[in-house]
Amino acid sequence: MVAILLLLGFALRMGYGVMRYRGALERTDTAFIGMWDHDAFYHVLIAHALISGKGYIVDDLPVAEARHLRYVGEDALFKAPLYQYFLAGAFALSGVSFKLWFPIQSLLGGLTAGLTALISLHTFGRWRAAWIAGVLAMVQPILVNAASQPYNESLYFCFFMAAIWAFLVWLQTERIAWAVLCGAMAGLCMLTRENASVLLLAMALVVLATKRISLRAWAEFAVIVVVMVAMVAPWTIRNYVRTGEFVPVASIVSVDFIEGNNECVASEGILVPYWAEGACPKVTDERNARLENTKFDARVPECVRKEVVSRKMASQFLKEHPAAYIKLAVRRFWTSLLPYDPRGSQHRTERLILVVYWIIVVPAGIVGMIAGWRVRSPGWMLICLLIVLSELSVAAVLYWSDLRFMIGTYLLLACLAGYVYDESLGRMSPRSIAG
Numbered sequence: 001m002v003a004i005l006l007l008l009g010f011a012l013r014m015g016y017g018v019m020r021y022r023g024a025l026e027r028t029d030t031a032f033i034g035m036w037d038h039d040a041f042y043h044v045l046i047a048h049a050l051i052s053g054k055g056y057i058v059d060d061l062p063v064a065e066a067r068h069l070r071y072v073g074e075d076a077l078f079k080a081p082l083y084q085y086f087l088a089g090a091f092a093l094s095g096v097s098f099k100l101w102f103p104i105q106s107l108l109g110g111l112t113a114g115l116t117a118l119i120s121l122h123t124f125g126r127w128r129a130a131w132i133a134g135v136l137a138m139v140q141p142i143l144v145n146a147a148s149q150p151y152n153e154s155l156y157f158c159f160f161m162a163a164i165w166a167f168l169v170w171l172q173t174e175r176i177a178w179a180v181l182c183g184a185m186a187g188l189c190m191l192t193r194e195n196a197s198v199l200l201l202a203m204a205l206v207v208l209a210t211k212r213i214s215l216r217a218w219a220e221f222a223v224i225v226v227v228m229v230a231m232v233a234p235w236t237i238r239n240y241v242r243t244g245e246f247v248p249v250a251s252i253v254s255v256d257f258i259e260g261n262n263e264c265v266a267s268e269g270i271l272v273p274y275w276a277e278g279a280c281p282k283v284t285d286e287r288n289a290r291l292e293n294t295k296f297d298a299r300v301p302e303c304v305r306k307e308v309v310s311r312k313m314a315s316q317f318l319k320e321h322p323a324a325y326i327k328l329a330v331r332r333f334w335t336s337l338l339p340y341d342p343r344g345s346q347h348r349t350e351r352l353i354l355v356v357y358w359i360i361v362v363p364a365g366i367v368g369m370i371a372g373w374r375v376r377s378p379g380w381m382l383i384c385l386l387i388v389l390s391e392l393s394v395a396a397v398l399y400w401s402d403l404r405f406m407i408g409t410y411l412l413l414a415c416l417a418g419y420v421y422d423e424s425l426g427r428m429s430p431r432s433i434a435g
Contacts, residue, residue, distance in 0.1 A: 001121075001131065002114030009110025009138040010103075017102055017148025028097040034063045040150045041069070046076045047087035047150075048096060056081065071303050075242065078303035080250045081235055082191035083152035098148075105147045105154040112154070112411070113138035115161035120415040122168045123379025124372075126422050133418030136361055137411050141353050142403050156192040157407055159185050160199065164386075167203050168379050170220065171210065179220045183227025190232050194249040198393055200228065202385040210378050243304055244297045251304045253397070254311040258283060260332075260398035261317055266324035274328070274335040274399055275343040287313065333395040336406060337362075344401030354403075361410060361417050368416025371423070383412045 018025065024035055033044050042058060049059035058064065060073040071078065087101055094100035117134030121127065137143075146153040163185035170178035182203075189196035203224070211217035232249060239247040264280035290309045318325055335341055339358035340351050369387070372380040390409050399405060 001117055001127075001134065002111075005113040005117055005134045005138055006107065006110035009113045010106045012138065013106035013109045013144055013147035014103065016144055017098075017106070020148060021098070025098050028095055030061065030063055032096050032098070033061065036150060041067070042076070042079060043084055043087060043150045043152070044096070045069075046079060046084040047091055049076075050084065050088035051092045051096075056084070071301065074301040074303065076303070077239060077243070077247050077251045077301060078255070078307075079252075080152075080190070080192055080194045082188060083155055086155055087150060101150065102148055108154040108158040109143055109147045110138065112143070112158045112161050115158070115165050116411055116414055118165050119161065119168065119379060119383075120418050122165065122172075123377050123383065123415060124375060124419045124422075126419065128425065129418040129422035131418070132421050133415045136414035136417060139357070140407065140410055140414070141350075141357055142407050142410075146404075151404075152192055153404060153407060156189060156196075157411065159188040159192060160196070160408060161411060163189055163199060164382065167206075167224070168382065170224075171206070171378050174217060174220060176220055176223060179223040180227055183224040184231060186224065187228040187231030190228065190249055191235065194252065195393065198386065198389040200225065202382055202389055205385055206378055206382045209381060243300050245300055245304050245308070247304060247307075251307040254307050254314050255303075256398045257314045258287075258310045258317065261314065261325055261328055263321070263324070266321065266328055268331075270327050270331055272331070273338070273342050274331040275341060275401060276398065277401060283313070329395045332399040333391065336391065336394050336399050340403065341399075341401035344403075357410075361413050364417035364420040365413025366416075368413070368418075368420045371420060372416060375419075380416075383415055387412050 024032075027035060033041075033048060036044055041064075045059045045061065045064055046056065048061070049055060049057045052059065056076055057073055058069065058071045058076050064072050076084070090101035090104060091097075113134045116137035117130040120133035121130035124130075143153060143157065163182055166178050166182035166185055169175075170182055186196065186199055186203075189199060204221070207217060207221050211221075236246070236248045239245070245251075259280070260276040262280045262283045264278075264282060265274070265276045287306065287309055290312070291305055294305070294309060296305050296308075339355040339362075340346055346354065369384050372384070387409055390405075390412075394405050
């Protein structure tokens, strides 16, 4: 099952990527780097700096300076490091081009589908449900689209689903090797995207609910935590030595928070879809003024300075505008439940695909959250907790209209939807009808 889903997921992503970039697949070096925008552009610039021996910085190539990017030539601590090192490794072997990282990301997408099927099988014990869940994960539109672009989703969600699967196997077997594997996958998650902490919290709650007084279980769960911390700690120590500031993984959360929670965004009504991707001059002016009036060690890069100042601004906004913040959280929550953000940049065809996928997965997944109560397995409990915690984290901090923060929720809903569709197909089978 896993092998078939891996191969099908690989073929789907490769086929889509080749069709989309068929006129640019031969580009290399500067021509390749210059074709990207937004986060993808930063990813390839940092990776290029790594293979050029310049260190973990935003490379000061002419193509970067021409676009007036932030943080050029500085330590790139606004990005979690693992994905950039992954790209750098691929570029070092095949050159700065599509040649290696694109097939690897396509394989990771197929493996993520296989892991989703394994999680479903472990949770519900039904092969048909597992197949349905795996197929729904395999065709997840945002993940299919991301595989052919230098974004970290393919890498992150493969680690994310692997950590969940390893945790469920450990919970059943209590074998220390699975605890170590779970901790390693969780650590890789954290090093790929700094918001992976909800994974550990959900796991702790499941252990609390299922192994209340088992000292062995809690000791082995401590192994998961220790392994994860041990994997992240070297990067944290490196950051502190270089900057004198405590930056566990990346310096971005408070910057994101204040960009998504400010008076500009809060001025819109509660029934207006949330969208915070435009500039807010008031936030920019206040942050610049604070940066000028705050003393920092010369070693501290600009992105960390912005994080420190943004943290203070975020605290002030929460104290002075609690009602506005609650309204923003509500707007983020209900907007995240839509198939797409009406104010986003998706084209008509993309929106149609997202709507069809949403109709197939989300209603059935929500039914599965309720119907799964009859099963009450640790897997069902973990999936539901992760969905709730992920939604709460989006509501609390930020929501992007490209739906990247919703991918994990969709994968987990696919597990639940597979169970619901399997139940429905079972009732429709001739044996059930005859009975």
